[in-house]
Amino acid sequence: MxxxxxxxxxxxxxxGISSKVKELKAQGNNIINLSxxxxxxxxxxxxxxxxxxxxxxxxxxxxxxxxxTELREEICKKLSKENNIEYTPDQIVLSSGAKNSITNILLAxxxxxxxxxxxxxxxxxxxxxxxxxxxxxxEIKTKKEHDFKLTKEDLLASINENSKxxxxxxxxxxxxxxxxxxxxxxxxKVCIENNIYIMADExxxxxxxxxxxxxxxSLSPEIKxxxxxxxxxxxxxxMTGIRLGYTASNTEIAKAMSxxxxxxVSHPSLTAQYIGLGVLKECQDDMDNMVETYKRRYxxxxxxxxxxxxxxxxxxxxxxxxxxxxxxxxxxxxxxxxFSIKFCEDFLNEKRVAxxxxxxxxxxxxxxxxxxxxxxxxxxxxxxxxxxxNPYIQQ
Ligand code: PMP
Ligand code: GLU
Numbered sequence: 001m002x003x004x005x006x007x008x009x010x011x012x013x014x015x016g017i018s019s020k021v022k023e024l025k026a027q028g029n030n031i032i033n034l035s036x037x038x039x040x041x042x043x044x045x046x047x048x049x050x051x052x053x054x055x056x057x058x059x060x061x062x063x064x065x066x067x068x069t070e071l072r073e074e075i076c077k078k079l080s081k082e083n084n085i086e087y088t089p090d091q092i093v094l095s096s097g098a099k100n101s102i103t104n105i106l107l108a109x110x111x112x113x114x115x116x117x118x119x120x121x122x123x124x125x126x127x128x129x130x131x132x133x134x135x136x137x138x139e140i141k142t143k144k145e146h147d148f149k150l151t152k153e154d155l156l157a158s159i160n161e162n163s164k165x166x167x168x169x170x171x172x173x174x175x176x177x178x179x180x181x182x183x184x185x186x187x188x189k190v191c192i193e194n195n196i197y198i199m200a201d202e203x204x205x206x207x208x209x210x211x212x213x214x215x216x217x218s219l220s221p222e223i224k225x226x227x228x229x230x231x232x233x234x235x236x237x238x239m240t241g242i243r244l245g246y247t248a249s250n251t252e253i254a255k256a257m258s259x260x261x262x263x264x265v266s267h268p269s270l271t272a273q274y275i276g277l278g279v280l281k282e283c284q285d286d287m288d289n290m291v292e293t294y295k296r297r298y299x300x301x302x303x304x305x306x307x308x309x310x311x312x313x314x315x316x317x318x319x320x321x322x323x324x325x326x327x328x329x330x331x332x333x334x335x336x337x338x339f340s341i342k343f344c345e346d347f348l349n350e351k352r353v354a355x356x357x358x359x360x361x362x363x364x365x366x367x368x369x370x371x372x373x374x375x376x377x378x379x380x381x382x383x384x385x386x387x388x389x390n391p392y393i394q395q
Contacts, residue, residue: 005131005132005134008131009128009131009132010128012124012125012128013124013356013357013359013360014035014036014037014124014125014356014360015036017035017036017344017354017356018033018035018036018038018354020348020354021033021035021036021354029352030352031348031352031353031354032352032353032354032377032378032380032381032384033354033373033377034353034354034355034369034370034371034373034377034378034381035354035355035356035368035370036356036370037173037235037319037320037321037370037372038240038370038372039234039235039238039240039290039320039372040238040372040373040374041238041290041293042238043237043238043239043242043275044237044238044278044279044282044283044286044287046278046282046283046286047237047239047275047276047278047279047282047283047286048275048278049278050274050275050277050278050281050282051271051272051274051275051278053274054270054271054274055271059270059271059274060270060271061270062266062267063267063270064267065258065261065262065266065267066090066092066093066094066254066258066261066267067092067093067094067246067267067268067273068094068270068273068274068277069089070277071094071273071274071276071277071280072089072090072092072094073089074277074280074281075087075089075092075094075246075248075280076088076089076091076092077280078280079215079229079248083202083205083215083217083218083229084215084218085215085217085218085224085229085248087248088251090251090254091248091249091250091251091254092246092247092248092254093246093247093249093254093257093258093261094244094245094246094267094268094273094276095244095245095246095247095261095265095268096243096244096245096265096268096269096272097232097234097243097244097245097268098201098203098230098231098232098234098245099125099129099245100243100245100265100268101230101232101245101246101247102125102126102129102199102201102230103129103132103133104247104257104260104261105165105199105228105230105247105249105253105257106129106130106133106135106165107133107257107260108253108256108257108260109164109165109197109228109253109256110130110133110134110135110164110165111135111164112134112135113135113136113162114135114136114162114163114164114165115135115136115137115138115160115162115163115164116130116135116136116137116138116164116165116166116167117138117140117155117158117159117163117165117166117167117196118130118137118138118139118140118167118362119139119140119142119148119149119150119154119166119167119168120139120140120141120142120148120361120362120363121148121172121174121175121323121358121361121362121363121366122139122167122169122361122362123169123173123174123201123361124356124360124361126167127139127362135164135165136162138158138163139362140154140155140157140158141154142154144314144325147175147177147314147315148172148175148177148314148323149172149177149179149183150166150168150183150187151183151186151187152186152187152189152190155187155190155191156190159190159194159196163194163196164196164197165196165197165198165199166187166191166196166197166198166199167199167201168187168198168199168200168201168216169201169204170184170200170201170202170205170213170216171204171205171207171208171213171316171317171318171319172204172318172319173204173319173321174321174323174356174358174361174366174368175314175316175321175323176314176316176317176318176319176320176321176322176323177314177316177317177318178208178210178212178213178317178318179214179216180212180214181214181219184214184216184219185219185223187216188216188219188220188223188226188227191226192222192223192226196226197226197227197228198216198223198226198227198228199227199228199230200215200216200217200227200228200229200230201230202215202229202230202231203230203231203232203234203235203236203245204235204318204319204320205231205236205318206235206236206287206291207235207236207290207291207294207318207319207320208317208318208319209295209298209316209317209318210317212317213318215229216229217229217248224250225250227249228247228248228249228253229247229248229249230245230246230247231245231246231247231248232244232245232246233245233275233276233279235319235320236279236287236290237276237279237283237286237287238290239272239275239276239279242269242272242275242276243268243269243272244268244269244272244273244275244276245268294320294371294372296375297320297371297375297378298316298320298371300375300378300379301322301369301371301375301378301379301382302315302316302322304379304382305322305324305382308382308385308386308389309393310328310329310389310393311324311325311326311328311329311389311393312324312325313325320370320371320372321368321369321370321371322368322369322371323358323361323366323367323368324366324367324368324369325365325366326339326340326343326358326365326366326367326389327365328392328393329343329389329392329393330343330364330365331392331395332392332393332395333392338357338359338364339359339364339365340357340358340359340360340364340365340366340367341357341359343357343367344356344357344367347384347385347388350388351384351385351387351388352384353381353384353385355367355368355369355381355385356368356370369381369382369385
């Protein structure tokens, strides 16, 4: 008999679709993959050199649980310079990817029965991680008119005495929406008044298009104290497979996460940490170039989507996703349980284009397009999407 916790947990939809695409490609199928959020760039060369050198220097033994001191110091400098938040190295915990950081936070902060607040739509893994750690995911409805961003009113309507932690993704996956300073201040105020921690997932922070991004923890010492910021190297430095993430928090929470991590994984791979060190020390230009490319792609894809009749989308200000509203297609579509899952299956089978169903993010009328690939590829995919949905929109 397996653990009861598995009863309500589904494997990751994003990772599942991407694995299916890999299989189909291996069988010789030509697939346009606009599903997983994975940069098409390579890890910057100078960062790779740091990894290679660390192996040559035999940096291959067990090391500090929270990560090498040099990297934690570099992260503190980065947070001070770019995010306007002051931390000391003992408040930084490195882990094997942001996913690992998030589970560390959940294990350090929640008890069984505590509720973790998830504004809809939310990244697919949050709810499942919450369930794995025996807490309770509490979805919060948000409004499309407000780009699905959480408001103070939405939050107040959803909290109760069991509310323990709010997960705030900024820029958002799947919408790409970015919170303004005033919006963050209002939300944080409610959290302080109600003893709710904030997990600020800022893994897409570098990819934003109008300079409006601001870290919630930078807003005041009180807000900083209740906030655990999550970040990583997967998106900003195209290091998805290397697995390196980190948290910045108050010392008490950092110690708690370190204690948990010491038993679960000891520490993230040393080679990964040296590559991360190379990124922060030497690869700012590479990261800036990637962001420039995403900006250009964002213009191209939104211009193209604006010409398609019958659909709309949340105007993204960051990340590399577009969350497309297909309500007009849904009205005329044949499906049993979930429109977006059936739609994405049919679209993949018929047009060989992979998208992620909105259901994975909690909203079934939508699909998510990732444009972290060459424009020829995503434009081909969007042309096929237009052809595919046209008959349903005409009805
Ligand atoms: N947070 C968000 C919002 C994400 O989209 C992802 C997916 N990369 C993660 C966290 C996990 O990142 P990592 O690959 O570093 O585990
Ligand atoms: N987070 C990315 C996505 O949403 C990568 C896949 C995953 O880790 O879920 O597609």
